[in-house]
Each structure stands twice: as C-alpha cells, then as structure tokens.
Amino acid sequence: MRLQLSGHGASRGSALGRARVRLPHVLEVVEERITDVEAEIARLHAAILVVRDEMHVTRRRLHGALAQEVGEFLDLHALLLDDPELLRGLDALIRTGRYSADYALRLQRDRIANVFTGMDDAYLRSRIDDIDQVIGRIHAALHRRDADVQGIAGEILVTDNIAPSEVAQLQAQGVMAVVTAGGSALSHSAILARSLHLPLVVGTTLALQKINDGDVLVVDGGTGLVVREPEASDLREHRARMRDLKRERRQLNRLRREPSRTRDGIDIRLYANAESREDVAEAHALGAAGVGLYRTEFLFLNTDAVPDEEAQFRAYRDLVLGMTGRTVTIRTLDLGADKADRTGLVLGNEPNPALGLRGVRLSLSRPALFETQLRAIVRASAYGPVRILVPMVSGREEVLAVGALLARVVTELRAQGHAVAEHIPLGAMIEVPSAALSLPDFIGALDFISIGTNDLVQYVLAADRNNDALGPLYSPLHPAVLRLLRAVITVAGRRNIPVAVCGEIAGDPACVPLLLALGLQEFSLHPATLLEVRRAIRDCDLGMLRARAPQLLRARDRGAIERWLHRVRLPSTQ
Ligand code: PEP
Ligand code: MG
Secondary structure: EEEEEOOOEEEEEEEEEEEEEEOOOOOOOOOOHHHHHHHHHHHHHHHHHHHHHHHHHHHHHOOOOOOOHHHHHHHHHHHOOHHHHHHHHHHHHHHHOOHHHHHHHHHHHHHHHHHHHHOOHHHHHHHHHHHHHHHHHHHHHHHHOHHHHHHOOOOOEEOOOOHHHHHHEEEHHHOOOOEEEOOOOOOOHHHHHHHOOEEEEEOOOOHHHHHHOOEEEEOOOOOEEEEEEHHHHHHHHHHHHHHHHHHHHHHHHHHHHHHOEEEOOOOOEEEEOOOOOHHHHHHHHOOOOEEEEEEEOOHHHHOOOOOOOOHHHHHHHHHHHHHOOEEEEEEEEOOOOOOOOOOOOHHHHHOHHHHHHOOOOHHHHHHHHHHHHHHHHHHHHOOOOOOEEEOOOHHHHHHHHHHHHHHHHHHHHOOOOOOOOOOOOOEEEOOHHHHHHOOOHHHHOOOEHHHHOHHHHHHHHHHOOOOOHHHHHHHOHHHHHHHHHHHHHHHHHOOOOOOOEEEEHHHHHHHHHHHOOOOOOOOEEHHHHHHHHHHHHHOHHHHHHHEEEEEHHOOOOOHHHHHHHHHHHHOOOO
C-alpha cells in the first residue's frame, strides 16, 4: 500500500528503485565452535582482504575538498585493519578457542573496548567507534555474497546512518539514492553526497520500521519525501522531476562561459577550492577566477615522511601551471585537530585537539617545517600569480610572525639566485572568533582575507563540525554567525582588502542571496557546485539584497533567517 514518509532533503535528485534495507550493525554473535580451524582463518583473512580492497578503491576515488576529511577516516581504518595485534589476536582466538570467525571478532572487539573504556583520555576513549566500524566491516564482509555487492547497483539504500567514508563507495557501487533514519543535512556525509550528486534523504525517522527489502520507492532528495509503493501519480511526478533535473543540467552547462554577474550588473568573483588535478582542470574549464583555497595538508596526510622542499615545490608549481595565469591561493599547513597525519607532526595526546596545536600554531611551533613550506611556495610564485593563506590565525602576533618569516624566506631565496614573484600577497583565514573580532588590529599587515565558515561556525557556536549528533545546531544560519560575517566583511571593505568566504556555505546556492546581502563579492567553492552558485548569483539583484540586509541582521533566530531567504528569492530567469 502507498505510504509517504517525510525526512529532510540533504542532496538533491530523484530516484525510483527497490529498497535495500540495511539494519543497524550490531555485533550480537552467539558463541559458536568450528572444526576446521585453517578454513575458518582463511575465511576471516579473505574477508579482511575484501575490506582492505574496498577501502583502497574508495580512497583512490576520493578527490576534491572533502578528500582529506573522508580520507582520514579511511586511513585510520586501514591502519586499524593492518594492526598486527588485532589480526594475531583473531587468529589466536580461532586456533586456541576453536571459535568461529564471527565470535572471535566479537571477543576481540570486547577485549579492545575494555582497554579503551579504561583510558583517561576522552579522545582515545572515543576511538572505540573506529574499532567498531572496522570490526563491523569485517563482519559484514564475512557474510557478504558477491550478489550482495553487485545487487545493490540500481537500488536505494535504506539504513540508520551512513559514514562519510561509505558515501563514495556507495555511489561507485551504483546505489541510486540513500534514505537514512538519522543523520543531518549538514553532516560531512551529506556534504559529500551533494558533491557526488547522490540523492540523500536524512532524518526519515520511520524508514526502518515502514520500509522492507524489495519495496519500490520514489525518493526526492530535494523535498525529503519518500514514497513507498508509489501510485501512477507518484511515478508521473518522478518522471517530471527527472525531466526537470535533466533540463536544469543542460541549462547549467550553458553557464560555463557566462559571467557570474548579478541582474543589476555586478560581477562576483568565483574561486575554486581545489586540491586534485581533476578539481584544478574542472575549475579552469568552468571559468573560475582562480584557486581560492588549496589545502596543502593533503600532501602530508598520505605519507609517512614529511615531504621535502623539492616535492612540495613541484606540487605547488604544477598547480600554478595548471591554472595558466589565474591566481592560486596556497594555504599553509592546516594539520591538527581531526586532520591527523602519519608523520608524527600532530600531537596524538591533546585533550581537546580542535582547540589545540592546529594550523598556524603548529607551523610556528616547527619553524624548520614552516620555512621549508614557505620556501616551496615562494619558489612556485615564479610560475604564475600565487597568494599565501594562513589558517587558524587567532590574532595579530601570528600574522606578524608569519609576515616576518615570509620576508626573510623571500630575501634568502633571491640571494640564492631563485626567481621569485615581485610581491606575494599574504592572507589570513578568518575562522577563529578572536581573529574576527580583532581583525582591525592586524588587517593592515594583510593583502587579503578568506573567511573559513566551516571552522568559524564550530568555534562561534561551540558545536563540533564533525559531530552529526548535533544536527542543526551546527549551522551558519545563526544570527551570531551572520553578524560576525558582516563585521568582518565591513572591516575588510573599509580598508579595500579583498575578502572571500571559502567554507561550505559559499558552495550552497541557497545561501547566495544571504552572502551577497552581507556584502560578499568573492566566493571560493568546490567546482561541483560552481555553476549552480553562478546561476544563483545571476538570479540576484544586488541592490535589492543590500537594501534588505538590515532586516537580515535583525533576525533573531534561524527561522527568521530562513524566512528572509524565502522572501528575497526571485523567480529564476533561466
Ligand atoms: C573552513 O574552516 O571553513 C575551511 C575552509 O577550512 P577547512 O574546512 O579546511 O578547515
Ligand atoms: Mg578551517
């Protein structure tokens, strides 16, 4: 019988297909003994191999702004999977106890959990979640038949939640859409689904009770509606939506060569957040003004050794060459917090890593490391326009320290006979509230600024950006965030200092009117949504938005901000 369920649309797109229900993974395995020990060990090792291969394939497919964040989960899980302690322990349990591989996994999980729960360090304690994920993956692989993996192509996954590390894998397996009972539209999984164009509906609380394996579903990732056993009218609507989406894609493609110009004729600069070759090529092809954010830490995340000056120089130079004369903004290392590396640079025992030795703090505490990176960037400046962007600045001292080090590096490189650009603009990420509030004290030492809303939101609202459980609490649509953005943009505007926003909000077409009203004229965003943002800009009347900015700044809660956004939306001219 037809049933309509409502969730929250988290990634647009419409899908029609059969449901594949995945119940929450609980490792409730009963004790079971086996007779053929070697066959059981072989079965376990084969499952581990499958998991390792899957993670490897997913890792390779990742690129773009989220590659590091999702990659980190995978890297950590790959490390756990290779941990000799874990593997030896499992083999030993099967050999000595003659336990089934499933039960050995359960025993080993409980042993490790006991060690973790006894730890003082809250961060380490929380790592048990990662162990659970890895053990859960092995357990699932033990029971997976080939048909399970292949069969999921063309189906709609219905589950309690999905991890960011799964999203790319599901898309690669041909899953058409995902419906989750929990989750939030602001989670990293949702951001990733949007950038991969995988329709996603989250918060469909009744999904697991009301949907069974094999039910036919129509999923609308825009409105968040899920229809079980659709009727003729639902199918007609789905077809109409698909036609609309196709038409929209064609229209978007026409904008590849059009300017990002508002209806009243103001040009807005769209830069790209780009790290991989593919991103750079796409940014170039879509007519991005340049690269507004190149996250250098990805060079450090996949290796055991710190990349030397030559290796870094080659990477930065190739990036600059790839953008053929358009400006490239290279951000200095933002390691730390959840961006842990394998090189040992990031402290592993910080009680509160998000507030710890991260970004420029880490760089300044390791002068030789920082100098090597600056030398590599400065040398790349000989190949095209380069700007240097410093992450996690909290105040004036850090900006002055970086400025002094940069000046010394430039002088030394010139003395050593290297070609160096005449001027390399220095900028700061404004993503720590203290930097936003004390900006007038140090903006004179900068050539540009870029607002990192991903972190600014988490630090202003005290809401962890990686904690999906916080749901809508982590949102840029908060009056305090908007007023702070306005203050930063105003300070920069008075001094004629270019200011961009490079957090995820800049890639959300729905937020374009809001950012324009606040005075923003430069966006830096992942190429995946650049055309949608360009279209949204072309639909805006900047004069009207600016006139309505006071109303926006008077909003007292998220609801009022959303109502403002609704009121200013103009019918599309496309
Ligand atoms: C930000 O914080 O908004 C940002 C762009 O940097 P990252 O997401 O790399 O922390
Ligand atoms: Mg940041």
